[in-house]
Amino acid sequence: MKATGIVRRIDELGRVVIPKEIRRTLRIREGDPLEIFTDREGQVILKKYSPIGELNEFAQEYCDSLHESTNHTALISDRDYIIAISGGSKREYLEKRISPELEKLTEGRSTYTTNADNNPMKIIYEDPNLDKYSAQVIAPIIMQGDPIGSVILISKEPNSIMGELEVKLTETAAGFLSKQMEN
Template sequence: MRATGIVRKIDNLGRVVIPKEIRTEMKIDNGNTLEIYVDQNDTVILKKYSPVRELSNLEGYIDTLLETTGCNVMISDTDKIIDTSSDLQEYNERLVGNKVKEAMKSRKTINLDNAQDEDLCANFRSKEDKLGSVLISPIIKQGDILGAVILSSQDKNLGDFEAKASEVTAKVISKKLGL
């Protein structure tokens, strides 16, 4: 842990304000959920909470989508790619890019032709374009944006069937999340 030198008082309702500099640095936005830990030394730790990351068996969803659509699959939370099909392992734990954020913010599935790596992952350049056509479907539960299901294929343009499959998977994942 590093010291910030910032001191805040707790108000009469038990609230404390996280300074803007820290929220910006940690990419904590209004509406984000934080998990609270207390360690052995009575230190309080706040950690961004990702319900999608807590979900077990993401591989099952990925394998089912891969078999059904023939597309490569990625599943993200609001910040990072959490899990992928085997052909896209280099994307694991990469920050999500602008197009993924755009799809989540719009709350609609978006379809990209000839997607670039940087569309899906911030600060990532691969030696070989592996994405081609891409669909991004946001995972939403009770109005909260929790992540995205992403399909990609170099061999074909993705259409209504693939869009419906990714949207259904996003809805199934949202139903499995306990909030």
């Protein structure tokens, strides 16, 4: 564990303020859920909670199905990282931090589509494939009004087009994953 040199006191209601520098570094925003753990040495550990991360295995199976149905690379992200991929390089994408552009799109709660004539969106923070994407569909996963991740279809094939079918499949996947989280 890394020491920060920052000390905070617990107030009369049992609250502790997480310093702004740490929140910024760990991308913890107001309203973000945190898991609380304790260890045998009496340390209290706070971990950013990813609701969609609870469905990790299920998300991977859904990615596999999307890839088999569309023959495009399918990815699922939470609000910070890519948590599942099928049809592409796991080493390139899996557990990589999502780009600020993707984060903003997800927070905007709208589906994004691009084909060869549009500018593609960066998927991961340092995306070496940006100039290779020929088509993308990105649908946010919304649970109880809050964005919790996204479902992404990408293609690097030169003449690939994301049409109405791919948009509907991606939006359906996002809606289905949202319903699974609510149960």
